[in-house]
Amino acid sequence: DAGITQSPRHKVTETGTPVTLRCHQTENHRYMYWYRQDPGHGLRLIHYSYGVKDTDKGEVSDGYSVSRSKTEDFLLTLESATSSQTSVYFCAIRATSGGPGDTQYFGPGTRLTVL
Amino acid sequence: RKEVEQDPGPFNVPEGATVAFNCTYSNSASQSFFWYRQDCRKEPKLLMSVYSSGNEDGRFTAQLNRASQYISLLIRDSKLSDSATYLCVVPRGGSQGNLIFGKGTKLSVKP
Numbered sequence: 408d409a410g411i412t413q414s415p416r417h418k419v420t421e422t423g424t425p426v427t428l429r430c431h432q433t434e435n436h437r438y439m440y441w442y443r444q445d446p447g448h449g450l451r452l453i454h455y456s457y458g459v460k461d462t463d464k465g466e467v468s469d470g471y472s473v474s475r476s477k478t479e480d481f482l483l484t485l486e487s488a489t490s491s492q493t494s495v496y497f498c499a500i501r502a503t504s505g506g507p508g509d510t511q512y513f514g515p516g517t518r519l520t521v522l
Numbered sequence: 523r524k525e526v527e528q529d530p531g532p533f534n535v536p537e538g539a540t541v542a543f544n545c546t547y548s549n550s551a552s553q554s555f556f557w558y559r560q561d562c563r564k565e566p567k568l569l570m571s572v573y574s575s576g577n578e579d580g581r582f583t584a585q586l587n588r589a590s591q592y593i594s595l596l597i598r599d600s601k602l603s604d605s606a607t608y609l610c611v612v613p614r615g616g617s618q619g620n621l622i623f624g625k626g627t628k629l630s631v632k633p
Binding site: 438440442447448449450452455457463465497501509510511512513514515516 | 556564565566567568571609611618619620621623624625626
């Protein structure tokens with residue numbers, strides 16, 4: 408258990424409304440990630456953070472913004488939700504493995520439906 | 523070659539069977555690889571890490587062929603509880619530790 412929680416776990420919203428998803432971790436990991444998962448596409452990186460106030464874009468960042476004001480919290484915001492953003496959103500942390508590669512551990516996910 | 527490519531399946535096997543999944547990757551500089559397991563409507567969970575030629579953990583064996591840029595996952599004596607989607611994961615490269623996830627291979631173990 409990597410101590411990652413996501414909120415809300417489920418959300419239904421309407422097109423055009425802003426939505427913020429929260430990821431919270433309890434183990435002081437430096438790196439945090441937001442992914443979306445859709446049928447036929449697998450997991451795709453939206454944004455990631457490598458420290459407080461340090462963030463960067465992933466492969467599908469359009470329409471999303473992020474903020475990290477504290478080590479433990481990484482927020483994903485959809486400024487104006489669209490139906491194409493209906494998806495399952497996973498947060499992840501990077502854990503140092505001691506080997507040549509660091510792996511990631513995931514939160515339980517948020518199911519977002521945009522009507 | 524795609525960054526990470528897996529046979530999507532589904533693989534339908536009886537209990538007790540041996541099943542193997544394959545994965546090819548394009549980044550020849552990758553040093554570490556991972557297999558994740560994802561149950562329906564759940565988050566992906568790390569199953570195995572592969573750093574050298576292979577790794578074994580009980581009924582699960584992961585093998586790496588760097589020359590062919592190919593990773594495999596072998597499951598012996600399949601259990602009903604092995605039913606899940608198995609994701610092949612490769613580092614993207616660079617210092618940020620970003621990973622590239624395959625789309626997954628679905629396994630269904632039947633009684």
